[in-house]
């Protein structure tokens with residue numbers, strides 16, 4: 001069972017209290033973008049086996065969106081951070097690099 | 108390859124059953140093949156089989172990182188039906204069902220296809236309307252299916268509680284031709300036939316990289332070394348994102364866990380397959396007597412082949428309300444598989460941005476039933492380099508065009 005700490009209320013919530021929102025840090029494209037950019041934003045996914053950054057919502061708690069760094073191959077959680085950040089915080093990156101030396105970084 | 112038959116059993120019995128030959132060979136890889144299929148699940152093996160049978164391409168290898176049939180093909184609840192809503196889906200699933208009907212004879216291998224009939228319960232008025240629409244669409248597509256009322260449902264499934272307090276059964280979409288098959292046997296039967304055609308099934312060989320020259324694939328890097336190929340088919344279900352990354356593109360796919368469980372064996376009590384999508388549970392009885400139960404999918408990316416615990420409770424809660432008599436059954440085993448979910452919940456059988464490299468994936472929670480049709484269509488695509496009528500609509504560019512094959516029945520619901 002997946003347990004993530006909500007960065008707003010500090011609650012350690014298990015997954016039935018949370019709503020998943022899939023890949024985080026997508027660059028949004030709207031009117032004026034090319035078809036390829038829009039398609040990639042809407043549909044193409046990294047879906048990595050390993051380190052992944054995701055959106056989650058504390059649905060049965062404060063109701064806010066937050067972001068999580070997680071390993072999809074082991075279900076290990078590296079940390080969570082507020083959805084306002086446009087990139088993962090340095091301490092989470094450092095933690096991931098320490099635990100996953102071959103990780104190539106967020107692409 | 109010696110044929111299996113009643114005479115073969117008699118002959119081998121005289122030899123104390125010491126004369127049976129191995130069902131398939133376990134060769135070392137050659138330096139190069141005309142075509143390589145990555146993934147020895149049902150779809151990969153069926154692709155190889157129809158490449159040989161329909162298109163005469165036999166210098167083919169099927170490369171598998173684990174053991175053949177050990178992915179989702181060996182982990183599913185084996186429901187087979189073809190009453191899908193959209194035309195491209197109905198066409199390929201019905202092709203698959205037709206091939207299933209003769210598959211044991213065709214492969215000379217008993218795949219235990221059991222057309223025992225399949226019910227999808229309507230438990231809300233929306234579902235009633237949705238299934239009526241499917242029946243009408245199926246009539247136009249020439250796919251036999253019918254809508255039946257609650258009394259007929261009760262006749263077919265006496266153990267079903269049709270007037271539950273919350274979700275009474277209002278009717279059902281019924282496909283008498285639907286049913287189940289033996290999942291392992293489908294993989295084994297195709298594997299044996301491929302091996303007999305001279306194809307190489309290379310197990311315990313993981314693909315680690317894809318080599319290309321001038322925008323075209325030339326070979327694969329594996330744990331057993333480099334293998335050259337003129338054409339490559341990637342048929343790896345949950346691991347499609349990884350293979351696509353090796354080939355240098357991204358897919359509209361997320362890999363999530365779907366789970367299933369089986370009960371202790373009991374006497375025969377239900378001779379049709381029942382799916383209850385509103386309460387979310389589906390059940391059939393295996394030949395051994397176990398109740399085979401399909402659970403829910405997780406909503407997050409996962410490669411661990413085990414699902415979240417709460418789905419077990421959710422599924423059993425729903426099924427106990429629907430089938431009160433199972434409330435005292437003990438569950439024997441529970442497991443998960445990594446399913447490949449596309450944006451529109453329909454599969455991809457497609458060319459890719461890399462030349463001579465083709466992909467077949469995105470079958471998600473419902474691809475066992477499609478195995479023969481999918482292999483048929485994928486083989487045609489790989490042999491000719493262009494999709495035939497069955498595969499055409501399932502190209503990966505439909506997302507850019509907005510031409511989704513929107514199977515709402517598949518939206519989050521295992522099928």
Ligand SMILES: Cc1cc2nc3c(=O)[nH]c(=O)nc-3n(C[C@H](O)[C@H](O)[C@H](O)COP(=O)(O)OP(=O)(O)OC[C@H]3O[C@@H](n4cnc5c(N)ncnc54)[C@H](O)[C@@H]3O)c2cc1C
Pocket residue numbers: 145146147148149150151170171172173174175176177178179180181182183184185186187312313314315342343344345346365366367401442443444445446468470471472473474475476477521522
């Ligand atoms: C619990 C569960 C219940 C289901 N119930 C049903 C059902 O009732 N009816 C239905 O129609 N469908 C059902 N499905 C879906 C169905 O199982 C799948 O759609 C289908 O089996 C997919 O077959 P496949 O051949 O594409 O994939 P798989 O059988 O998963 O085969 C892919 C193979 O690729 C191999 N592979 C992966 N990466 C590599 C690599 N790098 N190198 C070499 N090999 C690699 C894997 O080891 C695997 O053997 C269910 C699935 C699950 C998990």
Ligand SMILES: [Zn+2]
Pocket residue numbers: 006007008009010011058061062063064
């Ligand atoms: Zn919170």
